[in-house]
Amino acid sequence: MQPRIEIVRRCEGGEGQVMFRHLLEKPDMHGKCNLYAEVTVYPGSSVGWHVHTGESETYYILSGTADYDDNGQKRRLSAGDVTHTKDGCGHSIRPAGNDALVFIAMILTS
Numbered sequence: 001m002q003p004r005i006e007i008v009r010r011c012e013g014g015e016g017q018v019m020f021r022h023l024l025e026k027p028d029m030h031g032k033c034n035l036y037a038e039v040t041v042y043p044g045s046s047v048g049w050h051v052h053t054g055e056s057e058t059y060y061i062l063s064g065t066a067d068y069d070d071n072g073q074k075r076r077l078s079a080g081d082v083t084h085t086k087d088g089c090g091h092s093i094r095p096a097g098n099d100a101l102v103f104i105a106m107i108l109t110s
Contacts, residue, residue: 003038014092016045023104035107038062046094052085057107059083059093064101068093 004022011018021038029036034055041047041064049069059068059082066077071089076096085091087110095101 010048011046012048012050012092014046014048014094016042018042018045018047020105031109033106033108035105037105039103039105041066041093041095041101043095043098043100047092049090049092051090052087052107054087054110055107056087056110057085057091057105060104062102062104064099065096066093066101066103067096 004025006020006022007017008020009017019040019042021040022036023038024033024036026034035057039047061077061079061081063079068075068077068083069092070083070085071091077083077093083091093101
């Protein structure tokens with residue numbers, strides 16, 4: 001199966017563009033998952049602040065470094081780090097340097 005590529009401009013109100021490489025499509029996730037994708041955030045781009053309602057989201061950082069806002073708590077992420085945003089909480093992420101940020105994103109329904 002060839003993953004579907006999606007380019008999103010101003011993702012969640014962020015800057016620039018973000019590429020989603022969908023590893024599974026919604027019908028394959030049987031209503032348990034809204035997103036399972038490899039995400040690339042280019043320098044100068046970001047995934048804007050957004051709140052999850054009725055779902056949670058986990059990121060696994062593959063490469064690059066990131067400035068991450070976890071419900072108002074800011075921290076630096078790098079390869080191997082994992083985040084988890086619970087239902088009712090919000091987050092945003094952007095590359096911290098001049099390299100693209102690549103991570104796996106999974107959104108699970110509550």
